[in-house]
Amino acid sequence: MNNYDVIIIGGGLTGSVLSYELAKKNLRVLLLEKDSIFNNATVYSYGGISYWCGTDETTIKLCQEGINIYRNLTEELDYNIDFRELDLLFTIDKNQDPENTFQQYQKFHIAPKLLDKKETNSLEPLINIDAISGSLRFPQGHVQPEKMIFAYQKALMRLGGKVEQELVISVEKNQDKIIGVKTEKNSYSASQIILCAGAFSRSILQNLGINLPLYFSHAQLIMTPPAPVKLKTLVMPCTMKRLDTEKQVAQSAEKIWQKESNTLYGDVLEAGAIQFLDGSFCLGQISQIIPNLNSPIDSVISEKRLRDAIASILPSLANLSGKWHNCQVAFTEGMPFLVGKIGQIEGLSIFSGFTSPFVFVPPLARYFADYLVNGEETLISFNL
Structure with a gap:
């Protein structure tokens, strides 16, 4: 039937x-x-x-x-579904002012806790503290x-x-x-x-x-098999650039989305990582706004960018064996x-x-x- x-x-x-x-x-x-x-x-x-x-x-x-x-x-x-609750650490770049960054995140209904480099390292020993000035700690849930x-x-x-x-x-x-x-x-x-x-x-x-x-970006990342190294938290860079880029692109929708093209209108690289309970990892994310679902993406260049970014903030994860993926992620305004x-x-x-x-x-x-x-x-x- x-x-x-x-x-x-x-x-x-x-x-x-x-x-x-x-x-x-x-x-x-x-x-x-x-x-x-x-x-x-x-x-x-x-x-x-x-x-x-x-x-x-x-x-x-x-x-x-x-x-x-x-x-x-x-x-x-x-x-x-491997549900758990863990810490999310938004790493603050060494060139960012921690207090100013902290103030930018006060709009959320659960405010973060500002951590210095030592406190960040205590929660997540894999983070390269020479690359950060501190971090913001949020409560986070997680599933597979x-x-x-x-x-x-x-x-x-x-x-x-x-x-x-x-x-x-x-x-x-x-x-x-x-x-x-x-x-x-x-x-x-x-x-x-x-x-x-x-x-x-x-x-x-x-x-x-x-x-x-309704619009979309091309999201690129690396998925790895289980590895012996242990990440305790979910790590992401402390930036709203991706959301700001999506907002700007949505506001220019009449110009950008009239027809399919391979023009790059936005490119944001985020050096983050999560380890699943089976030991596997999801590493980094590049968000590229290209108004063509089938736009070709250079996997070699993309993977190198991801690994170089990870090497700065989480050096022990940068060379893990893994597979590069590209998918399309919808967003609105x-x-x-x-x-x-x-x-x-x-x-x-x-x-x-x-x-x-x-x-x-x-x-x-x-x-x-x-x-x-x-x-x-x-x-x-x-x-x-």
Whole structure:
């Protein structure tokens, strides 16, 4: 039977969590993912749950609810997602003034603690203290991203939902009303379709003639196999350059995103690292804003830049064997997510564009699922 109440396109974090929340409300849910193995921005991520990052009533509430969900999620999903709570250290460059930097981070609902070089080294001995003037310490949650997706999809299927590995060719509508999708293999009917395909959601929207403030960057990083060296914390550089760059690019959207091109509009290198519980690492991140999903990236140059940056701040990790990856990461403007019904087409919604997705997605998926079923907006407006 190819008839469903709702079809969700995209099987990363957003699609997997939202599918599960909708299935909990007794809807017939189909989750479509183009890859037969997990190969998306969720998998190639740090898995950090930044529950300190709320800055207003809405995001503070989501942060608080998000971390509480995680503290009970292994039991709810009946699967170990490697959830833990640890310290996040934002390293302050040796040329930055610690006190000025500290003041810039007071807007968050959980303020950081300013550490000097000695205190930083005590928490994380692998950090090269000659490269820093101090650090900011935040409380952070953490999960293994691939286990997170797997756990939600297994829970979805236990509730009767289906997961299919099929590439969506087109979203089908009758005049301005959703009727289903076509994939490479099948046609599926549903009166509700939700786009959770991250950067690829932009292409789907364009094919439907819809313009929403959804953009993307190319994120490059190195994933390693388990290694004997031990990192105690999650380490990131103390900079808002990536978010500032995304904001500037979003504000110039009419000029930059009119057509696909290989023009580089933003380039931010962050020398961070996290070690998962199995001993493997995620190292560094380069965020490049290029308005072409298939833009060629020079892996040799990119990997060298990542390793050189890591060598400065975490020298013992710089030469670990690992594999370079590139993926596309969606972002929006104004809010740290783009969630709601798309007014131009009845039955079409989007759940994408997340900044700090691991903290915001689980609680927001519950609110959005409740809205789609009951029509009540209890937190934010879900009409785009």
